[in-house]
Amino acid sequence: MKKKLISKIEDLSINAWPSFKTELYDNWLIRFSHQYTLRTNCVEQLGTSTLPLDEKIDYCEQIYTDYNSPCIFKITPLISEQFDFMLARRDYTRLNETDVMTMTLKKWSYDSNIKKTVEISDTITNDWIFGVFKLNNVTNPIHHDIVPNMFRAIPKKTIVAKIIADGQMAASGLGILDRNELGLYAIYTHAGYRERGYARAICNTILEKGKSMGATHSYLQVLKNNASAVNLYESLGYKSEYSYWFRQKTL
Numbered sequence: 001m002k003k004k005l006i007s008k009i010e011d012l013s014i015n016a017w018p019s020f021k022t023e024l025y026d027n028w029l030i031r032f033s034h035q036y037t038l039r040t041n042c043v044e045q046l047g048t049s050t051l052p053l054d055e056k057i058d059y060c061e062q063i064y065t066d067y068n069s070p071c072i073f074k075i076t077p078l079i080s081e082q083f084d085f086m087l088a089r090r091d092y093t094r095l096n097e098t099d100v101m102t103m104t105l106k107k108w109s110y111d112s113n114i115k116k117t118v119e120i121s122d123t124i125t126n127d128w129i130f131g132v133f134k135l136n137n138v139t140n141p142i143h144h145d146i147v148p149n150m151f152r153a154i155p156k157k158t159i160v161a162k163i164i165a166d167g168q169m170a171a172s173g174l175g176i177l178d179r180n181e182l183g184l185y186a187i188y189t190h191a192g193y194r195e196r197g198y199a200r201a202i203c204n205t206i207l208e209k210g211k212s213m214g215a216t217h218s219y220l221q222v223l224k225n226n227a228s229a230v231n232l233y234e235s236l237g238y239k240s241e242y243s244y245w246f247r248q249k250t251l
């Protein structure tokens with residue numbers, strides 16, 4: 001049952017965040033997005049391999065070399081420990097250990113004590129995308145060019161949230177509804193507006209809207225070392241379900 005749930009969430013996360021380029025290779029998905037995020041610039045295993053693993057890893061390394069990008073593999077509990085050891089022996093560094101947290105929405109209710117004004121819509125606009133860029137200090141012109149199309153390529157219903165303060169986007173959030181699962185993404189707060197409850201307000205608003213649209217469960221992904229974010233999500237009712245990390249071989 002655990003593996004079935006992990007497989008479902010991994011499928012949902014791929015649907016939720018398309019890459020700029022993808023290649024299917026013997027049940028491996030090779031994703032590339034000019035290094036915007038690790039999730040969209042890695043190899044994900046979708047099924048059993050029929051080719052020798054060393055041959056496949058060599059092929060992926062050549063693909064990413066041609067892209068002038070480090071070769072990265074995503075390691076989930078669905079992946080054999082032996083494969084992770086194989087990458088370590090090939091000088092792949094482990095990085096960005098991430099918790100996947102889940103919550104049932106059947107008994108969840110909106111926190112009426114939150115008084116922040118959160119604006120939501122069902123459309124991802126350029127203004128919202130470039131507001132997110134500012135929150136994350138994204139200045140790479142290639143990312144400014146390709147990432148808006150990646151957001152617009154999301155094939156599922158979206159809940160786009162933001163808080164405006166002093167004439168600028170101070171916080172953002174994105175809910176993605178796939179089947180009955182609501183994923184939380186792009187929960188960011190400007191450094192100058194933290195510790196004001198903005199992220200909590202964003203999450204509550206997205207969860208309330210998603211539940212009204214039929215969501216019965218929610219999931220999110222958060223870096224293990226981001227203690228403040230983990231504490232927030234736990235206080236909302238999320239619990240850690242499993243962890244994943246990446247293995248990267250630098251050029």
